[in-house]
Amino acid sequence: MKVRYIRLTILGIILVCSILLNYLHITAGTVFPSVHAICPLGGLENLQVWLSGHGNLQKLFSGTMTLFFLSVGFTLIFGRTLCGNVCPFGALMEFLGKITPHKYSVSAKFDTPLRYLKLVILLIVIGMAWITASIWISPYDPYVAYAHIWSGAEIITENGIGLFILIVVLISALVINRSFCKYLCPVGGLLSLISLVSPTRITHTDCIECGNCSRSCPMGINPGRKGSVNVSECIGCTTCVEVCPSKTRVISMTLAGKTVKPLLFVVGTVCIFFGVIALLNTAGLMQVTVPSLESVQQGGTHLNVIDLKGSMTIEEGAVYVGMNLSDFYTMMEIPQSVPATAPLNTVQDFVPGYDFHAMKAK
């Protein structure tokens, strides 16, 4: 079986699993992680708050930071391979691109400056997240809208702009290969900068100039061109290596100067990434959801007030933040007459005008 089909199968499995996870998060509750908690962008937005010792932004957890540092370290070694072989939204872009036979090729005059757009977006996202101490990009993020597609009409009020951008992004992916990855994605922008110092490269020697590799590159970076391949835009899919008809394999994937076979590179990098996640999870370093009440009662980590969920009862809320019940009532400005078994998002039924979310923020 050709490596590119194995890679697409892996991407298909990742995409289906991510869709299932998004669906379960919306329908079955917060025991399943939100898209914010398991995206490296969440870690980047959280970095300043986390470094200053103030815990994590709303919807983010310690495991989000673990995932962020893992993604940075992985990219330092393997370049932008996360984009090529792991990211579910990138996979969606690539599958959409396969639906339409003919693609629009953006001329170099516009293509090159447009690729810097994702770096500008990256700077805006970091700047605004750090200034506002919130996941500022969320209402405008097409990936967030995509992950919340299961929430029905609510998505229009919660992520209306993000939904509109998502529709534009999905349509553009039909006519321009991986348009979002090339021009807009801030995570792609971050990984493209880090990959500049990675030892993973596509290298080529005596090209026979058949053009196969350039036609098949999903990132449109013309790997057969004389000179070095644009390492910050290469997503390590290895398609160019596989389609090269030269018997001497003039184009190859190299790691620290050593040639790595496409199959080994694709399968190996995916196994390493998810293998490390499994190890970190076993070590208890991948907390990306609200911990169980039992684990907190047994001495586990408490939540910040901002991480409380409306489905928790008042007494559970007190346990989660590590306060006695009476102090919790006082802090949350809930009258003692409201039963402790009432979920936090139902306090408004007892106290007209009470706003749980505003109280958390306060």
Ligand code: SF4
């Ligand atoms: S550029 Fe963004 S959407 Fe595309 S594969 Fe990379 S992280 Fe995913």
Ligand code: SF4
């Ligand atoms: S240069 Fe080769 S490995 Fe890199 S993205 Fe293009 S086809 Fe994939």
